[in-house]
Amino acid sequence: MSKKYLITSALPYVNGLPHLGHLVGCLLPADVYARFCREQGRDTLCICGTDEHGTPSEVGAAKENMPVEEYCKKYHDLHAQMYQGFNLSFDYFGRTSSDQNKEITYRIFHALDKNGLIEEKMTKQVYSPADGRYLPDSYVIGTCPYCGYEKAKGDQCENCTKVLDPTDLINPKSALSGSSDIQIKETKHLFLNLPKLEAELNTWIETKKGIWPDIAYSVAKKWLKEGLQERGITRDLKWGFSVPKEGFEGKVFYVWFDAPIGYIGITKQWSDEKPNERNWEDWWLNPENVIHTEFMGKDNIPFHSITFPATLRGTGEKWTEVSFLKGMNWLNFAGGKFSKSAKRGIFLDDALKEFPADYWRYWLMANAPESDDTSFTFETFAATINKDLNDVLGNFINRVTKMTVKDFGLQVPALGEITDTEKELYATLDTLIKQYTDYMENLEIRKALATLREIWVSGNNYIAKTEPWKAVKTDKARAATILNTGLNLVRLFGILSAPIMPEKAKEMVKIFGKEDVFVWPKKSAQELLQELKEGDSFTAPEVLFQKITPERKEELKLKYKEGE
């Protein structure tokens, strides 16, 4: 039985709109890899959705004066719409608040409870009568007892970075209402006993050394080294799955308990749509036959490498675990963080208004923050789009098709004698395509994109060497051979670019009126460059890419306040 490829992107929190950072860290690479896998002919399932429970949703809904269910639906739909705009090819974009997720969450919870991994503890929680709710730690602000910073949050002081409890703060206030009437209440909560699973997790994580990216392995190891602690999985909120246990009425599961379970719940949403042909258990209770690749920003690594695997293992059932965890660093905006509240950075709706999705997709993958944080600037964005997409790729397509139309019309000219120059091209492409495929397979995204670019360059190189504009005057058959090869290159470049730039790739292939379902090339370059035959007709393509002018670049910098 051939393996199944399960691909998940970290679930973006429903509250507010996503920006380029969300896209680059998990959503986009998951899509690129899913496309790659599908083109390889693999049984692929790519799952994503919105993470909906928790205080920020409740607060956001109150602010917009709507019921929290409605609020979440509204933003869920907005997320879905934007991701569609970026051509993210999730097989299902679901919700952690779905009935299916509730069912799976309960199932896992009961199993953990049965295995003695769930414990009750009394905890002190901050209650604000003015807000009529318990406050999460970071919603309490006050003066830091260590450095005197007046706007320290109850979980950590941003000024001195000390980790705090809300009760440490001097003059604590609610960040919501500003009320200083803060009460500490004793309330009972459930905890997952992570220490019991620590040794087992450690053994498992060590098998990932040298396989997972450094950042993923070392963050997981760091947590284990410091020793796991029991982790609260319930909260005093209304918006969430109610806790199915006596004595816990009125409490819900903590968002971080049901959010990763959401991958499974969402898969069940997908399979419930066509229960006769789909079965979520084939994907999630089938560890021997499923390769599960997860994509996420570095903040999410602990949950996916420690907490969630522990949750699944604790059930005693054979759940599919993460095989490869692709953790990404941050994408910053002009040196600082993207920020919703400060309106810093580029949000997805704006991005799509400025440029086609494929421009963003290409830049983000070519500059993916794999080994270190990376900054987005319009300077590098414009330079990359102009050089790589316009000068190298776009101009190649343009020169080859224009020349052919002028000298041979709208038909693929005949392939004549194959010379050493063609053979050299075949050899170069064989090497580069192999390299490109390997990098995609191993999720070395920047290197993959650099190789893709090299592939495009090899086309220009070939044209420069063979000089068809001269050949057409002296040896028309030779010119025909060169342009035949050139047109085949255009089509091949389209196929190879498809996971990264699906729209533009489609346009590149479409001019030959052939398939628009992409199949990853497995033949030799020589065969690949003979798929378009003499006499096949094609249509002259529109100019595929537009340059970003210096004026436009400056406008964008001003508009998005780059450098402020």
Added chain:
RNA sequence: CGCGGGGUAGAGCAGUCCGGUAGCUUGCCAGGCUCAUAACCUGGAGGUCGCGUGGUUCAAAUCCCGCCCCCGCAACCA
């Protein structure tokens, strides 16, 4: 305090695991070509690889020690 990541030509990165005269892209300079989106192709200049004129070694960007700087870090900021 501690922990993790990073510090390599003007800019952005690879190379570090498995030591052997420092590589890629962009930018700059020169040449070629003129089919094409003033583009393409070729060549060149440019780096004491954060610091210690530290240790190991015939040989260190790569291993060891000490230090400095940047980014991130306890769970509802991706």
